[in-house]
Amino acid sequence: MGELKLSKPYLLQASDLTTEDVKLIFDKSDYFLKHYKRGEKFDDLKGVTVAMVFFEPSTRTKLSFDIAAKRLSADTISFQSATSSLTKGESLIDTLHTIEAMGVQMYVVRHGKSGVPQFLQENTSGVILNAGDGKHAHPTQALLDSYTLYRHFGDVKGLKVCIVGDIIHSRVARSNIALLKTLGAEVTLCAPGTLLPRNRNIWDCPIIESLDDAVEWADVMLVLRLQRERMDSGILPSITEFSKYYGVKYEHFTRKPELVLMHPGPVNFGIELDYRLSTYPNCLIQTQVTHGVFIRMALLSLLGRDL
Amino acid sequence: MNLLFNDIRVISPSQKLDTRLNILVKDGFIAEMTSSAINADSQTQIVDSKDLVASPGLFDMHVHFRQPGQEHKETIQTGTDSAANGGFTGVVCMPNTEPAIDDVTVVEYIKSKSKGLLTDVYISAAITKERKGDHITPMIELSDAGVVLFTDDGSAVSRADVMKLAFEYAAPFDYLLSQHCEEHTLTKNFAMNDGALAYKLGLKGYPSIAEEMIVARDLMIALYTGNRRYHPQHISTAGTVQLIRKAKADGQRVTSEAAPHHFILTDDYLTSYDSNYKMNPPLRAKSDVDAIIEGLKDGTIDCIATDHAPHSLHEKHVELENSPNGIIGLETSLGLSLTYLYHAGHLNLNQIIEKMSVNPRKILNLESIEIKVGERANLTIFNPELEWTVNKQLFKSKSQNTPFDKLVLKGKPIYSINNNQYTECNL
Numbered sequence: 001m002g003e004l005k006l007s008k009p010y011l012l013q014a015s016d017l018t019t020e021d022v023k024l025i026f027d028k029s030d031y032f033l034k035h036y037k038r039g040e041k042f043d044d045l046k047g048v049t050v051a052m053v054f055f056e057p058s059t060r061t062k063l064s065f066d067i068a069a070k071r072l073s074a075d076t077i078s079f080q081s082a083t084s085s086l087t088k089g090e091s092l093i094d095t096l097h098t099i100e101a102m103g104v105q106m107y108v109v110r111h112g113k114s115g116v117p118q119f120l121q122e123n124t125s126g127v128i129l130n131a132g133d134g135k136h137a138h139p140t141q142a143l144l145d146s147y148t149l150y151r152h153f154g155d156v157k158g159l160k161v162c163i164v165g166d167i168i169h170s171r172v173a174r175s176n177i178a179l180l181k182t183l184g185a186e187v188t189l190c191a192p193g194t195l196l197p198r199n200r201n202i203w204d205c206p207i208i209e210s211l212d213d214a215v216e217w218a219d220v221m222l223v224l225r226l227q228r229e230r231m232d233s234g235i236l237p238s239i240t241e242f243s244k245y246y247g248v249k250y251e252h253f254t255r256k257p258e259l260v261l262m263h264p265g266p267v268n269f270g271i272e273l274d275y276r277l278s279t280y281p282n283c284l285i286q287t288q289v290t291h292g293v294f295i296r297m298a299l300l301s302l303l304g305r306d307l
Numbered sequence: 308m309n310l311l312f313n314d315i316r317v318i319s320p321s322q323k324l325d326t327r328l329n330i331l332v333k334d335g336f337i338a339e340m341t342s343s344a345i346n347a348d349s350q351t352q353i354v355d356s357k358d359l360v361a362s363p364g365l366f367d368m369h370v371h372f373r374q375p376g377q378e379h380k381e382t383i384q385t386g387t388d389s390a391a392n393g394g395f396t397g398v399v400c401m402p403n404t405e406p407a408i409d410d411v412t413v414v415e416y417i418k419s420k421s422k423g424l425l426t427d428v429y430i431s432a433a434i435t436k437e438r439k440g441d442h443i444t445p446m447i448e449l450s451d452a453g454v455v456l457f458t459d460d461g462s463a464v465s466r467a468d469v470m471k472l473a474f475e476y477a478a479p480f481d482y483l484l485s486q487h488c489e490e491h492t493l494t495k496n497f498a499m500n501d502g503a504l505a506y507k508l509g510l511k512g513y514p515s516i517a518e519e520m521i522v523a524r525d526l527m528i529a530l531y532t533g534n535r536r537y538h539p540q541h542i543s544t545a546g547t548v549q550l551i552r553k554a555k556a557d558g559q560r561v562t563s564e565a566a567p568h569h570f571i572l573t574d575d576y577l578t579s580y581d582s583n584y585k586m587n588p589p590l591r592a593k594s595d596v597d598a599i600i601e602g603l604k605d606g607t608i609d610c611i612a613t614d615h616a617p618h619s620l621h622e623k624h625v626e627l628e629n630s631p632n633g634i635i636g637l638e639t640s641l642g643l644s645l646t647y648l649y650h651a652g653h654l655n656l657n658q659i660i661e662k663m664s665v666n667p668r669k670i671l672n673l674e675s676i677e678i679k680v681g682e683r684a685n686l687t688i689f690n691p692e693l694e695w696t697v698n699k700q701l702f703k704s705k706s707q708n709t710p711f712d713k714l715v716l717k718g719k720p721i722y723s724i725n726n727n728q729y730t731e732c733n734l
Contacts, residue, residue, distance in 0.1 A: 092626055111680030113626040114498075114509035116578030134628070171509060202503035 006302050009106050010128045011115045012135040022183060026147055028142060028298035029291070030132065036294070044301040045074035051104045053096075054131070055081040055111040060265055060289060061131050061140070068296035073185050074304070079105065096120050105298065109133070115244045116291050117236035135169050142175035144292040146183055147285050149220060151291065152260060157184035162214040163205075164190045164225035165272050168197055172264045173224060177203045189294045190214040192246060194235045204218040211245065217251045219262065226272050243271050250276040257281075262288060309333040310722070310729060311347045312688065315356035319363055319678045320657045321665050330361060332684045340680050354722075358692060362660045363676035364396025364685040364725050367637060368667040369460075369564060372428070373397075375416060376405025379706045381419065387426040389615070389704035391730040393638040394687040394720030396617075398424055399671070402433040403461030405689050409433040409444045414452040425728040429455045429671065434473045434484065436703070440465050442716025443473050446482060455671045458485035460540060463521050465491055470525060475530040483670065484529075485538040487512075488521035489588070496639055498628045500574040500589045508577060510628065513589050515544035522547050526554050526561065536560045538670065541614045543569045543588040545598030552607040563602075564612040564695045565642040567636060570599045572710065581712040582623045582630035584719075586616065592636035600653050609666040611659075612633040613640045617706030639711045640734060645718025647693055656691060688722035695719050701734055 004024050008016045017025075032042070050069040054062055062078075069076045079099065090098075102259055106127045109117045112136030121128040123306050132138040149156050161180055167173045167189050180187050187205045189196065200207055208214040215221065225243060233292070247270075261273075261283045269275040277283055317340075318325045331351070339345050342632040347353050374385035381389075383400075390398050402408035402418065408417070414430055421428035432454040436442045438461065443659045446457060457477070463486055464470045470486075477484055494513045499505050501512025522539050529537040539547065542563050554561045568586065572594050576584040584590055602608040616633025623630050644663060648654040654662070665689070668675060677687045697714045699707040718730040 006691040091621065091624075093624060113628040115627050118580050134509045168506070174509065197503075198501070199503045199506065202506055203394070245626070260313060 009303065010121050011139050011299060012121060012130050014139040014175040014182070016139070016140045017179065017182065019182060020178070022146070024302065025143060025298045026150055028302060029147055029294040032297045033218060033293045041071055041073045042301070043073045045069060045072040045304050048304050048307050049075045049077065049108040050100050050108060052076060052078045052303070053099065053109045054079060056132070058110055059129070060292065061110065064292045066133060067297050068293050071297055071302055072300055073257070074300065091119070091224065092116070093123055093211045096124055100124055100126060106304055110301060122149050127209055127307065129299060129303065132171055134171065136171055136172040136174065138175045138180070140173050140292070140296055142179040143299070144288055145222065145262060145264070145293040146179050147177055147295050148262065148288050148291050149260070152160060152284065153283065156180065159185040159220060160188070160218050161220045161222055162188045162190055162218040163222045163224065164211065164214065164248060166195045166226050167191045167224070168195045169227065170224050170293050173292065176222060177205060180226070188217065189213065190246065192236060192242065206215060211248065211252070213260065218259065221248055222261060223261065223263045223272050225264065226248065226268055227258065230269070247271060248273050250274045250280075253277060253280055253282070260284060265289070309351040310724070311345055311351050311353045312359065312361060312591050313357040314351060315688070316360045317358055317678055318656055319676070320661045321675050322677060322679070324559055324678065325657060326395070327405050332686070332724060335684055337678065337680055337684050340678070353603050355497065358690050359688050359721060360606055360691055361678065362687050362689070362721065363664045363678060365394045365641060365663045365687045366397040366642065367613050367615065368399040368610060368671065369393050369566070370398045370400055370615040370637065371403065371617065371633070372695060373617060374399045374404065374420060375413065380715045383420040383428060385425045385703060385705040387421070387613070389635070389637045390426040390732065391723040392703040394598050394662045394689055394723050394732060395637055396642045396685050396687065396723055396725035397429065397445070397457055397668070398426060399429045399431050399455060402431050402458065403438060407433050407438045409436050411445070411448055412447060412453045414454060418453065425725050425730055426567050426724060427725065429673070431456045431458050431460070431485070433457070433604070434459050434464050436461060437471060440469060441477055442467065446476060447480065450480060450482060451518040455673070456485050456538065457482040458487060458540060460485070460487040461552065463487050463489045463491065467524060467528065471532060474528055474535045477532055478535060479535060483538055484537045485540050486521065486525055488525070488539050488542070490517040490520050493517040496587065496628070496663055498585060499577045500591050502574055502592055504574055504577060508580070510577065510608050513587070515546055515591065518542070518544050519546040520551060526550060526559060529561070530559055534560055538562045538564070540586060541566050541569065541612065542608065543595060543599070545595045548598045548602035548607055552602065552605070555607060562609045563607065564610040565599050565603065565608045566612060566614045566718055567640055567647070568634060568710070570596060570603065570646050571643060572596070576710065579709070580627045582625065582627050583634055583708055585627060585630050585632055586614070586634055587632040600648070603648065603662065604653055607637060609662065609670060611640065611644055611662045612667070613637055613675065618708050619705055619706055625707045632709050633700070634710060635704050635706055636703065639709060640699070641689060642695065642716035642718055643711065646716045648715050649691065684724050685726040686722070687720060688724070689718065689720045691718045693717070693719045696734060698734070
């Protein structure tokens with residue numbers, strides 16, 4: 001595998017990845033999954049410093065990247081916008097250059113504004129990995145979701161995946177749509193009208209109006225988090241109505257036991273998802289988290305090996 | 308220094324003039340204009356002009372010179388330097404300064420800073436105090452101080468009742484009311500046009516209807532209050548063009564302007580997340596760009612105006628969504644218009660000059676420029692065929708926020724002449 005490389009030397013969005021890239025990443029993840037032993041480390045990133053540059057709160061993505069980097073023997077540093085000089089008025093570019101001057105080669109970036117990883121990549125010689133930018137992209141989440149499906153079903157091609165919930169504000173939805181389509185899955189969307197794009201066909205994903213029909217159709221329900229702050233903007237009449245018509249219930253799954261459930265987390269149980277589903281056998285939420293580490297190890301290894 | 312242009316093509320649409328002549332500019336006046344040879348004295352610089360055009364001085368009725376209040380972006384001095392370098396001998400500066408131009412004191416301040424410059428600085432004033440949209444400004448006093456139009460540019464007068472009052476107050480004097488057309492409740496936190504790409508890029512969109520509903524509303528109010536004069540600024544959508552076209556056909560006294568970026572660039576450029584493509588109104592779809600060009604061709608759009616909006620590099624070189632809106636335009640406007648309208652076959656040179664000089668002056672009731680012996684020389688000399696590469700380092704503007712750097716254009720300003728001064732354009 002020494003000669004194999006991703007087609008781009010960074011990861012900004014899911015559409016940066018070709019099917020060959022994804023195969024490479026999945027193979028590498030398989031390798032790490034198979035060979036990782038507690039207490040042992042791989043030396044793929046020995047001598048490389050990875051900065052976790054998070055301008056937005058995150059638990060799982062940040063921890064997952066941090067563990068992945070450490071398992072590859074990288075040095076990691078962490079940056080939190082709330083405690084940084086940004087609060088003193090330092091610009092984003094300045095912050096980047098400051099971290100760069102300390103000898104960092106890779107940057108795992110999360111930011112509340114869309115396009116920031118691309119903006120930073122254009123202004124650094126280091127490698128940017130997008131850990132979520134605004135409403136734009138969250139490519140590693142999409143990779144770990146597809147990887148989870150690949151491990152569960154053996155192939156993503158031809159799978160019927162319905163994405164449910166707050167599509168319009170979701171970077172997870174955007175990246176999953178792009179990646180799942182690259183891998184040949186069929187994707188549909190199910191959401192209230194104010195949580196869908198105005199141009200309904202921009203992603204070429206059919207809209208399924210009722211959740212019951214969606215469950216009927218799908219092999220996989222990918223449920224999105226509903227951010228409570230959406231209520232304040234008046235975009236939904238009430239959480240109760242949302243939950244009643246777009247919340248995924250236990251009954252949906254007792255009706256169709258083979259149906260697979262995924263959610264990028266953190267889950268609002270009782271709003272978009274019935275709490276009883278957390279222990280349902282085909283609920284892959286914890287598997288997604290576990291796979292996330294191996295996917296990120298694979299990406300860090302593939303993007304960091306020549307640094 | 309006097310200038311002799313030998314065998315220059317003189318185009319002055321208002322005089323129905325399009326012919327080759329020799330012109331001697333002496334002491335700020337057109338001293339001679341003839342087809343026979345003119346003898347030049349030692350004080351006269353002779354310009355080989357067989358490839359050049361002389362037109363009435365170009366006029367941009369929409370610029371932001373940022374003074375007073377934001378002198379780090381631009382000043383009246385650097386703004387007019389930039390204008391002259393781009394071939395413009397007259398501009399109208401917008402009122403969104405700090406403080407806003409809503410009071411005679413600010414008008415007098417700008418006038419004092421504009422004295423003795425090559426480029427004439429005309430002044431617009433706000434429709435409402437502090438551009439807050441609530442109380443109309445002392446329009447009569449402002450007009451007496453020299454203000455040529457009223458607008459809250461930078462934002463719209465949101466309230467219909469206030470706009471109606473403004474039209475009514477302006478009525479006895481027939482002042483020109485102009486509008487930055489934006490329904491603000493639909494554009495909160497926008498970063499680009501509201502289209503498929505906005506959803507893909509995860510950016511908040513600015514729908515075309517946000518512009519159109521203000522245009523439609525104002526056209527109704529203007530008509531209702533007695534067919535008042537109305538000028539929507541920097542129009543950007545096919546729907547707006549259609550609204551104005553219909554209003555004109557119905558005899559309404561409406562005029563309009565469009566900026567070069569709106570007849571050249573589409574919102575596809577936002578995929579770069581480059582803040583030099585972020586402006587208000589935003590870049591639109593191809594169908595809108597086509598409609599703007601069509602509007603320029605059929606006269607729906609009277610003027611080309613740049614919306615010259617300087618911002619410093621440190622303000623623009625940030626996260627796209629945090630970047631201020633706007634790009635500079637004075638030093639690329641003529642080249643872009645010649646390349647994308649004249650050479651693209653949409654407008655002839657007479658029409659370009661009408662849109663960039665004759666019409667804006669007419670809309671503002673300014674004296675029309677005559678190119679004839681004895682008149683003050685207010686001229687732009689340009690080479691319509693010369694190819695050049697935009698180099699923002701050469702700009703005289705204090706800011707460099709342009710998406711057109713390194714673009715190859717065909718057609719370039721050569722001299723700006725006005726107020727017994729001339730600038731050799733260096734671009």
